[in-house]
Amino acid sequence: RIFDNADKASCQVALEIAELIREKQSKGENCVLGLATGSTPVNVYKELVRLHKEDGLSFKNVITFNLDEYFPIEPKELQSYVRFMHEYLFDHIDIPSDQINIPDGTLAKEEVYDFCQAYEEKIETSGGLDLQILGIGRTGHIGFNEPGSGEVSETRLITLDHMTVMDAASDFFGEENVPTKAITMGVGTIMKADRIILMAWGEGKAGIIKKALEGPVSDQIPATYLQKHPNAEFILDEGSSAEL
Ligand code: GLP
Numbered sequence: 528r529i530f531d532n533a534d535k536a537s538c539q540v541a542l543e544i545a546e547l548i549r550e551k552q553s554k555g556e557n558c559v560l561g562l563a564t565g566s567t568p569v570n571v572y573k574e575l576v577r578l579h580k581e582d583g584l585s586f587k588n589v590i591t592f593n594l595d596e597y598f599p600i601e602p603k604e605l606q607s608y609v610r611f612m613h614e615y616l617f618d619h620i621d622i623p624s625d626q627i628n629i630p631d632g633t634l635a636k637e638e639v640y641d642f643c644q645a646y647e648e649k650i651e652t653s654g655g656l657d658l659q660i661l662g663i664g665r666t667g668h669i670g671f672n673e674p675g676s677g678e679v680s681e682t683r684l685i686t687l688d689h690m691t692v693m694d695a696a697s698d699f700f701g702e703e704n705v706p707t708k709a710i711t712m713g714v715g716t717i718m719k720a721d722r723i724i725l726m727a728w729g730e731g732k733a734g735i736i737k738k739a740l741e742g743p744v745s746d747q748i749p750a751t752y753l754q755k756h757p758n759a760e761f762i763l764d765e766g767s768s769a770e771l
Pocket of ligand 1: 567664665669670691
């Protein structure tokens with residue numbers, strides 16, 4: 528779906544998330560959301576906060592699983608996705624803190640494998656992801672599933688692609704400060720979601736969006752796997768859809 532601009536598109540995505548939360552509430556069920564970071568979803572979160580404050584949208588039945596986190600990183604650090612999520616969403620809504628799940632960047636390396644297995648299990652026992660929100664990196668990554676990520680890959684520690692490190696360099700005040708690794712949900716974890724919405728804004732994403740939507744499905748562009756998902760949508764603006 529192509530919108531005139533990213534603001535309109537973000538409001539629409541927020542509205543659809545709110546509808547899903549309310550539908551689940553009316554059935555007395557939890558709503559399990561997979562959440563993304565980066566600049567792309569910021570206005571979706573702002574609109575969800577507005578719907579909470581002005582429209583009474585409650586998040587008491589919402590369970591969240593974030594896609595990824597740098598490794599290692601402390602939650603208090605500026606670039607931490609824990610900090611990002613609290614700043615843009617969690618600190619402003621009524622979600623119970625024990626229903627928030629974000630990969631832990633503070634683990635010892637030998638604890639990571641068990642943590643990742645437990646993360647997968649927790650998604651399953653929560654009922655599976657009802658909706659996964661995604662952005663896309665210039666390498667075609669979803670979460671931090673860089674080129675080479677397999678279709679059934681699970682939550683794991685990965686090494687960041689050089690292009691991803693360069694893209695994060697300004698956030699970390701220099702390439703040398705960017706962590707070389709991250710914990711990310713796998714492609715397989717994402718593909719198990721009932722519904723997926725990938726968002727992309729601006730001309731800078733036009734090239735990778737064309738490849739992701741129109742190119743052959745390949746582990747070299749992990750976002751192409753979404754072509755095989757029965758209920759995945761790309762929500763784009765004029766800029767990101769310019770090459771389609
Ligand atoms: C990071 C995140 C991705 C995100 C990507 C794009 O790599 N791990 O989940 O999609 O950045 O970032 P932005 O939305 O700022 O373009």
